[in-house]
Amino acid sequence: MGRVIRNQRxxxxxxxxxxxxxxxxxxxxxxxxxxxxxxxxxxxxxxIIHEPGRGAPLAKVVFRDPYRYKKHTExxxxxxxxxxxxxxxxxxxxxxxxxxxxxxSAMPEGTIACNVEEKIGDRGALGRTSGNYCxxxxxxxxxxxxxxxxxxxxxKVVSNRCRGVVGVIAGGGRIEKPLLKAGRxxxxxxxxxxxxxxxxxVAMNPVDHPHGGGNHQHIGxxxxxxxxxxxxxxxxxxxARRTGLLRGTQKTKE
Numbered sequence: 161m162g163r164v165i166r167n168q169r170x171x172x173x174x175x176x177x178x179x180x181x182x183x184x185x186x187x188x189x190x191x192x193x194x195x196x197x198x199x200x201x202x203x204x205x206x207x208i209i210h211e212p213g214r215g216a217p218l219a220k221v222v223f224r225d226p227y228r229y230k231k232h233t234e235x236x237x238x239x240x241x242x243x244x245x246x247x248x249x250x251x252x253x254x255x256x257x258x259x260x261x262x263x264x265s266a267m268p269e270g271t272i273a274c275n276v277e278e279k280i281g282d283r284g285a286l287g288r289t290s291g292n293y294c295x296x297x298x299x300x301x302x303x304x305x306x307x308x309x310x311x312x313x314x315x316k317v318v319s320n321r322c323r324g325v326v327g328v329i330a331g332g333g334r335i336e337k338p339l340l341k342a343g344r345x346x347x348x349x350x351x352x353x354x355x356x357x358x359x360x361x362v363a364m365n366p367v368d369h370p371h372g373g374g375n376h377q378h379i380g381x382x383x384x385x386x387x388x389x390x391x392x393x394x395x396x397x398x399x400a401r402r403t404g405l406l407r408g409t410q411k412t413k414e
Contacts, residue, residue, distance in 0.1 A: 162367050168391050182212040182351060187237045188283035189261055189275070189323055190250055195226045196261075196323075200251030205244050205259075206233065212351040215290035216331045221248055237275050237288060239327035250323075258327035264296065264306040265320035271296045273324035276308065280321050287311055287324075291332025294324065361395055370395045 195201040203223040211218055219238040222231050236248075242259050250261035256271070267273060274293045275284040287294040292311040299306055299320060306320040339345050342357075349356035366373035370393060374380055383396035384403060397403055 162392065165369055165392055165395060167394055179213070179351060179353070184209060184211040184218055185235050187216075187218055187235050187275075187288075189236075189277070189325075190223065190232075190234055191283070192281045192323070193226070196251040198252060200249045200254040201226060203234070203248045203250065205242060205246045205248060207244060208238050208242065215334050216288070216329050223250075237284070237325070238330045239274060239325055240330045240332065241327065242330065256326055260326050261323055262326065263320065264308070264318065264322050264324055265299065265301070265304075267296050267306075267324065267326070269296055269298055271326065272328060273308075273326055274329045276318070276324035277322035278318060280319050284323075284325075286316075288329065290329055290334050293328045 190196065190201075201223060203221040205219050206222050207220040209218050209220065217238040219236045219242055221234045221236050223234060224231055239259050242248075246259065248259050248261070249255065249257075252263055252266060254260045254262050254266075256262065256267065264273070264276070272293045272295055274287045276286040276294045277283065278285040286308070287310065289311075294311065295309040297307040297309050297315065301320070304320050305317050306322070307315060307317050309315055339348070345356055360377075361369040361371035362374075362377040362379060364372035371379045371383075379396070384400045385394055385396050385398050387399035389398075
């Protein structure tokens with residue numbers, strides 16, 4: 161009888177504990193308040209920092225409390241072109257300038273925005289990774305909806321009261337530079353999660369993996385496996401609808 165394979169071992173064990181020691185905190189918009197809904201509020205970029213495990217740089221933005229004598233420091237995703245000491249405005253009446261936070265209703269068609277909210281007040285969910293952005297495709301003020309194009313190319317309709325940051329997330333082109341050596345991959349994933357290095361199934365023994373064994377490295381059977389297969393058989397292309405290269409052109413509905 162074979163061993164418990166890697167896919168089975170993944171599911172077992174204690175509750176997952178994330179590596180949080182070096183993290184700088186969640187990068188979000190301000191909590192939606194009266195100042196942002198009706199006018200605008202000014203903040204100053206205090207610092208631009210790196211967070212281990214995150215590709216995009218973060219910006220520490222200081223806002224004055226609109227009701228009390230104190231200040232709040234928010235952690236934003238830095239946009240391309242943002243600098244320390246720069247003023248950032250958040251609100252309905254803020255100007256259309258890179259780094260400012262506006263509702264989608266205040267952005268004309270063709271505007272490039274990042275860290276866009278999916279639901280009103282969720283403080284940013286779409287277009288958040290380095291170099292990514294969403295594009296405003298159209299406005300429907302009668303229904304209060306805005307159509308946006310996501311970084312994946314798919315289109316989505318969200319409320320025009322959802323907020324977004326004008327511009328592109330900084331750190332674009334990060335994945336274009338090759339890692340070149342194993343040491344860089346080691347340090348990259350050390351601050352993320354335990355997912356590297358990953359041994360191929362065909363490089364294992366038959367006791368360790370369904371693809372293991374043989375006088376040369378080959379799977380030796382169809383790599384697709386049914387959804388109803390037992391856990392120890394589920395390796396390869398699980399319940400694949402189709403395999404191989406996509407050929408020809410595909411029309412997308414606008």
